[in-house]
Amino acid sequence: MVEMSDVPVIYQLSDWLPLNDKNYKLFERERGLAARILKLQQILTGNVLSMLKGVGIFVPSLLETEITAMTPMRSVKYKGVPLVTLDVQFAANVSLPDQIGLGRHASVGFGTLTRIRN
Template identity: 40%
Template sequence: MKRLRTLLIRFENDLPAWQTPAFRGAVIEKVGREHILFHQHLGDEEFMYRYPLIQYKSIHQKPAILCLGEGVDEIYKLFDHKSWTIDVRDQKYELIIDKLYLGQITMNVWNNSYTYTLSRWLALNEKNYEKFKGLTSSFDQLAMLEKVLIGNILSFAKGIDWHVEQEIKVRIDEIKQQRKLKYKDAFLMGFDLRFSSNVFLPEYIGLGKGASHGFGVVRKLREKK
């Protein structure tokens, strides 16, 4: 069991999802590259391989930043600046905060099942995608994706220092869409889907490749009354 602090900051500005990496880059330049949690790079050529505790999103076409654990403390380095103007693709943006959501969540494997949507999920690299296409049945393809998703949740757990002692269960209920998405200099297959798990996940966290760039965004489906 692990108590995790979360902070979601939503801004009033407009930002389509495809511009999220540019928004991320603009915030990093504003804060300064010496603050590693904002970008995960130890130097020009060295990458810090850990789950990102500061993540950049587009929520309802508005820019947002999600902070987890240490990231909640680190985000002040952005707002400590007198000017909140950033440059996104040569356009000036004056960041205006719309809403702040500060919370704490108990991370655990429960007896209940929770249902989520997962959007723009980059589950497979090029090699694994060829393996995925080579599977002859949709059952085998789902099983492969479920295994990857469990691995992504375990990577998230490791990144927030949560030691998982019980079995994590995942079931993909529906794949809504598959499409190629540009990530850095490559086009990877992205999935929009609905899944269930016995882990209660924080709203808007990223899973899989590009989690800090706005890919693999988790939303909990509310139960209909």
């Protein structure tokens, strides 16, 4: 069940692939950690909205995400293509089910969401 929450819900997103080729170039141009985290938050918000739209759910109010922790980026290969993955912890004003996938290649196990609390 997906519903808006007055209290932020905390999630762990594992092996998230947030950056396509275009976004990776934009991300690399960002100066400073704060600007990079802001870019990742924008992508994360888009990933959540895309997933919800894909299952026919439309958010009635502004969806907010805030990355609260993240691991360094790691290089991985999928079908011989180099990709960049990371784990993030974030808060959101929406209640999402455990074990859904967000971001690129979610259907093959990348970007697995786990609720931490709330």
